[in-house]
Amino acid sequence: MIRFENVTKRFGSFVAIDNLSLDIYEREFFALLGPSGCGKTTMMRMLAGFENPSEGNIELDGADIVDVPPNKRAVNMMFQSYALFPHLSVHDNIAFGLKREGMAKDKISARVAEMLRLTRLEKFASRKPHQISGGQRQRVALARSLAKAPKLLLLDEPLGALDKKLREETQFELMDIQEKTGTTFVIVTHDQEEAMTVASRVAVMDAGVLKQVATPSQIYENPNSRYVADFIGDVTILEGRARKEGNRYELAWADGQPPIVAQSALEIGPGDTCYYAIRPEKVEIHHDKPEDDNVLQGKVIDIGYLGNISTYHVQLANGQTIRAQNFNTERSTQQAFTWDDTVWVNWTDRCGILLAN
Amino acid sequence: MRRMSGFNMIALTLGFAFLYIPMVILVIYSFNESKLVTVWAGFSTKWYGSLAQNQQFLDAAWVTLRVAFFSSTIATVLGTMAAYALIRSGRFLGRTLFSGMIYAPLVMPDVITGLALLLLFISIGLDRGILTLVLAHTTFAMCYVSVVVSSRLMTFDLSLEEAARDLGCTAAEAFRLVTLPIIAPAVISGWLLAFTLSLDDLVIASFTSGPSSTTLPIKIFSSVRLGVSPEINALSTIMIGIVAVGVLAASLVSKRSLVKRQADEAAAVRAEAA
Ligand SMILES: Nc1ncnc2c1ncn2[C@@H]1O[C@H](COP(=O)(O)OP(=O)(O)OP(=O)(O)O)[C@@H](O)[C@H]1O
Ligand SMILES: [Mg+2]
Numbered sequence: 157m158i159r160f161e162n163v164t165k166r167f168g169s170f171v172a173i174d175n176l177s178l179d180i181y182e183r184e185f186f187a188l189l190g191p192s193g194c195g196k197t198t199m200m201r202m203l204a205g206f207e208n209p210s211e212g213n214i215e216l217d218g219a220d221i222v223d224v225p226p227n228k229r230a231v232n233m234m235f236q237s238y239a240l241f242p243h244l245s246v247h248d249n250i251a252f253g254l255k256r257e258g259m260a261k262d263k264i265s266a267r268v269a270e271m272l273r274l275t276r277l278e279k280f281a282s283r284k285p286h287q288i289s290g291g292q293r294q295r296v297a298l299a300r301s302l303a304k305a306p307k308l309l310l311l312d313e314p315l316g317a318l319d320k321k322l323r324e325e326t327q328f329e330l331m332d333i334q335e336k337t338g339t340t341f342v343i344v345t346h347d348q349e350e351a352m353t354v355a356s357r358v359a360v361m362d363a364g365v366l367k368q369v370a371t372p373s374q375i376y377e378n379p380n381s382r383y384v385a386d387f388i389g390d391v392t393i394l395e396g397r398a399r400k401e402g403n404r405y406e407l408a409w410a411d412g413q414p415p416i417v418a419q420s421a422l423e424i425g426p427g428d429t430c431y432y433a434i435r436p437e438k439v440e441i442h443h444d445k446p447e448d449d450n451v452l453q454g455k456v457i458d459i460g461y462l463g464n465i466s467t468y469h470v471q472l473a474n475g476q477t478i479r480a481q482n483f484n485t486e487r488s489t490q491q492a493f494t495w496d497d498t499v500w501v502n503w504t505d506r507c508g509i510l511l512a513n
Numbered sequence: 514m515r516r517m518s519g520f521n522m523i524a525l526t527l528g529f530a531f532l533y534i535p536m537v538i539l540v541i542y543s544f545n546e547s548k549l550v551t552v553w554a555g556f557s558t559k560w561y562g563s564l565a566q567n568q569q570f571l572d573a574a575w576v577t578l579r580v581a582f583f584s585s586t587i588a589t590v591l592g593t594m595a596a597y598a599l600i601r602s603g604r605f606l607g608r609t610l611f612s613g614m615i616y617a618p619l620v621m622p623d624v625i626t627g628l629a630l631l632l633l634f635i636s637i638g639l640d641r642g643i644l645t646l647v648l649a650h651t652t653f654a655m656c657y658v659s660v661v662v663s664s665r666l667m668t669f670d671l672s673l674e675e676a677a678r679d680l681g682c683t684a685a686e687a688f689r690l691v692t693l694p695i696i697a698p699a700v701i702s703g704w705l706l707a708f709t710l711s712l713d714d715l716v717i718a719s720f721t722s723g724p725s726s727t728t729l730p731i732k733i734f735s736s737v738r739l740g741v742s743p744e745i746n747a748l749s750t751i752m753i754g755i756v757a758v759g760v761l762a763a764s765l766v767s768k769r770s771l772v773k774r775q776a777d778e779a780a781a782v783r784a785e786a787a
Contacts, residue, residue, distance in 0.1 A: 226678040227679070227680075231679075232679055236672075239673050240676075241676070241695075252677070252680050256681030257681055286774060286777050287777050
């Protein structure tokens with residue numbers, strides 16, 4: 157439905173978006189994820205029509221939209237700062253776009269009432285934006301941008317200003333609304349958990365380029381680069397040289413440590429430098445030496461207690477730290493492992509992922 | 514409230530005394546029974562009565578009000594547009610020069626502005642009268658309006674206009690429906706400021722007015738040369754009153770929107786907590 161074709165955006169000599177191509181499909185909940193300044197807002201502003209690409213085209217439903225002004229696009233945006241009109245009531249804020257369309261009065265009030273119900277704001281219809289709370293404001297902004305039933309809704313860090321609990325609630329509300337209305341959503345966030353929760357597909361950006369575009373689980377379990385692996389979730393990354401051994405690779409990564417075995421479809425030449433990423437929840441920790449594909453010995457140097465899980469930082473003889481997570485299934489204040497314990501960490505050959513770059 | 518130190522108290526008293534004693538004396542003498550300005554002979558409002566009979570003064574007052582109304586209205590429109598263009602159009606060639614130029618008339622001596630305008634009107638063959646007065650006052654009041662409005666626009670959240678555009682407004686509609694209502698307090702206080710400036714002006718008016726368009730300040734100035742009469746005191750007292758109301762209203766308009774907003778926000782927070 158949306159197609160970016162070799163889009164480049166420059167501000168002066170600074171390249172904010174670098175030759176980027178991307179397809180976003182109908183009825184999708186698409187998340188743009190990336191560190192601050194990587195060009196997420198710039199992408200949104202190009203979709204909304206506030207910025208023009210320096211090169212390349214942007215298509216919406218097969219038609220080039222680069223020269224279409226923002227007021228003529230079937231695209232609405234929910235602004236990072238909400239941008240509610242302070243002189244209008246909640247009701248009039250939501251009705252604003254409909255009035256511009258020249259919709260009949262009774263139809264407008266029906267539509268506004270529907271939006272108020274959807275966002276549970278019925279009680280606040282006559283209030284001004286500064287007379288309601290932050291979370292309510294955010295819902296007004298959402299209702300306003302949804303009211304015109306756009307083909308595409310852009311959400312620029314919509315939940316940035318909310319506290320954690322409200323944010324989680326709103327995430328589910330957003331998903332609910334997206335399903336009910338069938339609108340295509342593009343959401344910008346730099347909160348990776350949020351992207352994983354709400355989106356059907358996630359794009360990880362870095363400095364104006366797309367690093368990977370995939371479903372949340374693919375991004376998490378099959379990152380295509382160190383950058384993506386490191387950006388999403390917790391991970392330990394080791395560097396070494398891989399040698400093919402049957403259908404597996406053996407990664408020589410440190411002197412005096414056994415090689416790490418890993419299954420991978422990747423083609424890596426003998427002697428090429430490659431990387432190995434392993435997530436802490438895939439690593440087991442034991443007092444006695446276990447049987448497994450990868451078994452390493454080390455010492456507990458740090459423990460992160462999170463209630464439901466604990467993360468152990470295990471330092472190996474060569475100084476490398478591997479993180480392992482354990483569910484605290486038993487209710488006791490006595491931890492199974494404590495500082496300076498000598499322990500074994502182990503995982504199978506399918507737990508980690510081999511990366512070429 | 515914190516108690517003021519002795520020094521602050523004295524400084525404040527002196528400052529205000531310096532500012533207001535002359536005016537207070539003028540106001541008091543406007544209620545003087547005696548025809549001699551410097552001799553107090555009891556309280557009376559008769560000079561206000563005789564002022565109301567003085568056709569010359571009434572004519573001048575009518576001219577002044579008309580000029581003030583039209584010039585401040587035109588100045589507000591032009592000044593707002595200039596401020597908007599300067600703040601919004603981003604970097605264009607010579608922008609710094611333009612924004613500097615809009616402030617220049619503020620510091621330009623009135624005599625020079627008046628003289629320049631006079632030369633202009635003579636060279637294009639415009640007869641001096643109400644029209645030239647309105648034009649002249651528009652010229653200098655416009656700068657004040659644009660300063661007031663542009664300082665408001667400086668803090669105006671651009672994304673509000675973008676939101677309006679996003680919801681289907683053309684650039685002009687976005688300005689009319691969103692920007693203008695929000696900056697209205699600044700525009701109104703700009704208008705009030707322009708209005709009182711025009712009422713006050715003597716120097717520029719004396720260059721640009723014709724025989725048929727004597728303004729009150731000119732009239733007062735020329736009558737005083739024949740001697741200060743209690744009538745003049747009464748007239749000046751009225752003008753002080755009008756200007757004071759104007760300036761007060763200007764600051765109240767901008768203050769009130771702020772106070773109301775804060776009260777609303779406080780109410781919202783309380784509702785939240787409950
Ligand atoms: N109008 C502009 N002029 C010059 N540079 C700009 C402009 N807008 C954005 N940039 C630059 O482009 C880059 C990308 O900006 P963008 O706002 O898209 O970042 P972002 O990914 O949204 O970051 P954040 O997460 O902080 O919102 C930044 O380095 C920014 O400085
Ligand atoms: Mg941004």
